[in-house]
Amino acid sequence: MLRTSSLLEPSHLSSALAGQSRIKPSGGRHGRVVVASLMLTSLVDAFSILVIFLIMNHAADQEMLNIGDKLTLPKASASQLIQKGVVIRLENGKVHLDDAVVSLGSLADQLKAVSTSDKENGLIIVADRSLDYAELSPIILMGSSAGFTKYKFAVIQKD
Amino acid sequence: MHSPSSGRGRRGRSKGLNFELNLVPFIDMLSVCICFLLVTAVFINLGSIHVNQAVGTESSSASKPEGSLTVHVSDDGEVRFEPKDIKGYRKGKFQESVGGLKPGRVDLSNTAKWITAFAGQYSEVKTVLVMPSASARYEDLVELMAQFKKASMDQIGVAPL
Numbered sequence: 001m002l003r004t005s006s007l008l009e010p011s012h013l014s015s016a017l018a019g020q021s022r023i024k025p026s027g028g029r030h031g032r033v034v035v036a037s038l039m040l041t042s043l044v045d046a047f048s049i050l051v052i053f054l055i056m057n058h059a060a061d062q063e064m065l066n067i068g069d070k071l072t073l074p075k076a077s078a079s080q081l082i083q084k085g086v087v088i089r090l091e092n093g094k095v096h097l098d099d100a101v102v103s104l105g106s107l108a109d110q111l112k113a114v115s116t117s118d119k120e121n122g123l124i125i126v127a128d129r130s131l132d133y134a135e136l137s138p139i140i141l142m143g144s145s146a147g148f149t150k151y152k153f154a155v156i157q158k159d
Numbered sequence: 160m161h162s163p164s165s166g167r168g169r170r171g172r173s174k175g176l177n178f179e180l181n182l183v184p185f186i187d188m189l190s191v192c193i194c195f196l197l198v199t200a201v202f203i204n205l206g207s208i209h210v211n212q213a214v215g216t217e218s219s220s221a222s223k224p225e226g227s228l229t230v231h232v233s234d235d236g237e238v239r240f241e242p243k244d245i246k247g248y249r250k251g252k253f254q255e256s257v258g259g260l261k262p263g264r265v266d267l268s269n270t271a272k273w274i275t276a277f278a279g280q281y282s283e284v285k286t287v288l289v290m291p292s293a294s295a296r297y298e299d300l301v302e303l304m305a306q307f308k309k310a311s312m313d314q315i316g317v318a319p320l
Contacts, residue, residue, distance in 0.1 A: 040183075044182055044185060044189070051192050055196065058200065074297060075298075075302070076206065076301050077302070079207055079308075080208075080209055081206060082206055083207075124207065127297055129296075130296065130298065133292070134294065134320060137293075140212065144319070149211060151211075151212055152209055154205060156203060
């Protein structure tokens, strides 16, 4: 009986390993050849979906913030995407200006020394949610006296 | 039986076409891509509440023709709303304050209702000045500002102590 075979028939699409996986390559004419084939198509499908998902969630233009281990940011419903700016982090009573610890006394001078273009981007304030406003107020005051007009309070976006 | 993929035809016949794709380099590339994306992925969605602070040389927000809203947050969590220079606003139309929750927390669900109602009535008012007390919680202030943003009152200022 003549068998018609389609090129797309799955049995014809053997894997890349098919040619190399002969168990008995030097077998005789009637020697049995065992072909171990892997279905790689489903694996490639899964990988592709994973890559697309990760690329979609990859925010390239987001500012990378160093949030301390002991900091819990407040949650807010109507927040914007965090962008560039001079980062001030309040952690364990210490003030970090762009990841360097600074004293509150020298903060005003250091903020004044920031270039005008950076001042236009604004001041990003990273602070714990349980903080009192009394600890935050001097930062805002020093920022204002240094010429900052934009403040960005870092939050975790709520749905 | 002659299979086009087998490449082992009968003796004397031409060989079949081997049309299989070598997927191994493709899988390698995808694996590297996944590793890179997983390492660089940020799983916490960070956002920010933008506040425009007026400096000394700028005109005060209260002088704007559409008026403004001053919000006082007291130590016990009470939020007091003070509309200023708003056209058509009559005193007593809106409740002037929202009581706090224990211990010293702002009743954010009631403030949200107040802000939504106010913004619905006076949509032209965009300027808000938040005046917190020293022991006002940062978390409550941020959520309060977010509620104003949500109600399209996006010109927010925070008064230092």
